[in-house]
Amino acid sequence: MRQKNEVINTSKLFKYLLMGLTVFLGLVCLYNGSSFAPRLPRADDPLEDGADPVTGRFLPKRYYSDELPEDQERNPEVPRSIPVCDLNHSELIPCLDRNLIYQLKLKPNLTLMEHYERHCPPPHRRYNCLIPPPIGYKIPIKWPASRDQVWKANIPHTHLAQEKSDQNWMVVDGEKIRFPGGGTHFHYGADKYIAAIAGMLKFPDEKLNNGGNIRNVLDVGCGVASFGAYLLPLDIIAMSLAPNDVHENQIQFALERGIPSTLGVLGTKRLPYPSRSFELAHCSRCRIDWLQRDGILLLELDRLLRPGGYFVYSSPEAYAHDADNRRIWNAMHDLLRRMCWRVVSRRDQTVIWAKPFSNSCYRKREPGTNPPLCSSDEDPDSTWNVLMKACITPYSARMHKEKGSGLKPWPPRLTAAPTRLEDIGVSPQEFLKDTSIWHDRVVDYWKQMRSLMQRNSFRNVMDMNSNLGGFAAALRDKDLWVMNVAPVNASSKLKIVYDRGLIGTVHDWCESFSTYPRTYDLLHAWALFSEIEERGCSTEDLLIEMDRILRPEGIVIIRDKLSVINYARKFLTALKWDGWISEVEPRADALSLNEERVLIAKKRLWQVELTML
Known part of the structure; x- marks a missing residue:
């Protein structure tokens, strides 16, 4: 009898141990996200009828409310808060901060505009703090209304309105600043000026897009980018470019308006765009000495223009008859003739040149003619911190043979495989597959x-690791524009972005980006954090830089491996990106990383407390 009771007791003990072990393993599985336990929802999980795709499928914000403080307790490296910068830094651009030039006792050549080029602070001098909005900051006016008006509180600078009052650049109107659409050489409206240029070129119906063959434009010395603004209805996208000079807020106004634009200068280094990127370059009273250093700045435009590309030049040298302007005109005309450019039209205040379609003219020049052709071992698409050279960039053998870029008109150009894919070792089939994947993503x-979505929620969008431009291409039907950023280690792919009729730039994300604070509504970072970690750069610095660029109530999408997402998630509260949070395990595709996750967060609107001032 005793032996039987012992067997029963042993059996019960074994049963309890088994049950305990099962519970323990279940908890372990739950903690590690095992397939045997409840897991993070996947993007391809079926939705219940009528279920919201966020609350029914993804982790809602409350999932993090208890976890973030706990993470901070377990890991002292996770900040409970990040300091707020002084309000004097509300417009800080770390790599274009002229105060830094003086503090570091640099000696830039002012004649060559080196003081407007990038000079980044060393790591120990970086501002590891959040840039505050100015007092009274408001959520920006939505596009398309923003083209014509912005809140004065967001950019509290009115000196341009006073200085350019006779040119209709901008007008202060109570709490708003309005933009009538004028410019230095088009006081009565950019739209009329653009139509006049198309008429000079004899394009059908005076439409500058020329049936989709003019798509990418470079506007040098763009002011507040009204020229680029009025190109948009024609399906033309301009990279509107200006330095942070005496008109220092012009690009800030352009971006606040929702117009594609960026800070940059024709100084000593190549612009960060690949060769053969633009069908047309434009300069309206841009105050550039095109004859300096053997015409090196015109030669940079030559590198950037596609075969047969146009240079539209509206300036006194094109029409004035005084001795100084005639001298400049004659010298400029002679230089461009030696570069094989020809005048295609000249009317009133404007002259239009066109560059050749092939290398034939270059081969017919007399030996020793200047400017010379660039060496065959020069890479015309290498641009990051590359000095300009006073030489002509000849066409590749393929472009010379085709006498053109071989690109389709817009919009078919967006999804057609460009011929320059061969330069980067990508097949047309791989390109089309990439386009399809990004559409689904x-x-x-x-x-x-x-x-979260409202009408016109996003206008200024940045793809921080643009690859072949698939993310931007997938947004074709949205009323927005995308700044496609090619990291320095993938800069060769940017030519494909431009060949699709999109725009972008090269950048090293170990440094600050050349834009004002609060200029983008959405930042998309695919595999970017993994890349900068491999290079030994700081994740925290990149997160703080993203915050500087991002508008209040803006959205960040971070798509990366699980370890990156887990680390970035710990900073959301400190960054004030906890207005809304969602995380998902995306469905796998040919571009997926190992254990990939998608983290989306919304930045809160916050103000500096008056007691801090």
Whole structure:
């Protein structure tokens, strides 16, 4: 009898141990996200009928409310808060901060505009703090209304309105600043000026897009970018470029308006765009000495223009008859003749040149003619911190043979495989597959953000690791524009972005980007944090830089491996990116990383407390 009771007791003990072990393993599985336990929802999980794609499928904000403080307790490296910069730094651009030039006792050549080029602070001098908005900051006016008006409190500078009052650049009107659409050489409206240029070129119906063959434009010395603003209805996208000079807020106004634009200068270094990127370059009273250093700045435009590309020049040298302007005109005309450019039209205040379609003219020049052709071992697409050279960039053998770029008109150009794919070792089939993958990914992003979306939620968008431009291409039907950023280690791919009729730039994300604070509504970072970690750069610095660029109530989408997402997530509260948070395990595709996750967060609107001032 005793032996039987012992067997029963042993059996019960074994049963309890087994049950305990099962519970323990279940908890372990739950903690590690095992397939045997409840897991992070996947992007391809079926939705219940009528379920919201965020609350029904993804982790809602409350999932993090208890976890973030706990993470801070377990890991002292996670900040409970990040300091707020002084309000004097509300417009700080760290790599274009002229105060830094003086503090570091640099001696830039002012004649060559080196003081407007990038000079980044060393790590120990970086501002590891959040840039505050100015007092009274308001959520920007939505596009398309923003083209014509912005809140004065957001950019509290009115000196341009006073200085350019006779040119209709901008007008102060109570709490707003309005933009009538004028410019230095088009006081009565950029739209009329653009139509006049198309008429000079004899394009059908005086439409500058020329049936989709003019798509990418470079506007040098763009002011507040009204020229670029009025190109948009023609399906032309301009990279509007100006330095942070005496008109220092012009690009800030342009971006606040929702117009594609960036800070930059024709100084000593190549502009960060690949060769053969633009069908047309434009300069309206841009105050550039085109004859300096053997015409090196015109030769930079030559590098950037596509075969047969146009240079539209509106300036006194084109029409004035005084001795100084005639001298400049004659010298400029002679230089461009030796560069094989020809005048295609000249009327009133404007002259238009066109560059050749092939190398034939270069080969017919007399030996020793200047400027010389660039060496065959020069890479015309290498641009990051590359000095300009006073030489002509000849066409590749393929372009010379085709007598053109071989690109389709817009919009078919967006999805057609460009011939320069061969330069980067990508097949047309791989390109089309990439386009399809990004279409599906963007559809999933928009489903994930459905509860946030309002009409015209986004206008200024940045793809921080643009690859072949698939993310931007997938947004074709949205009323927005994308700054496609090619990291320095993938800069060769940017030519494909331009060949699709999109715009972008090269950048090293170990440094600050050349834009004002609060200029983008959405930042998309695919595999970017993994890349900078491999290079030994700081994740925290990049997060703080993203915050500087991002507008209040803006959205960040970070798509990366699980360890990166887990680390970035710990900073969301300190960054004030906890207005809304969602995380998903995306469906796998040919571009997926190992254990990939998508983290989407919304930045809160916050103000500096008056007691801090």
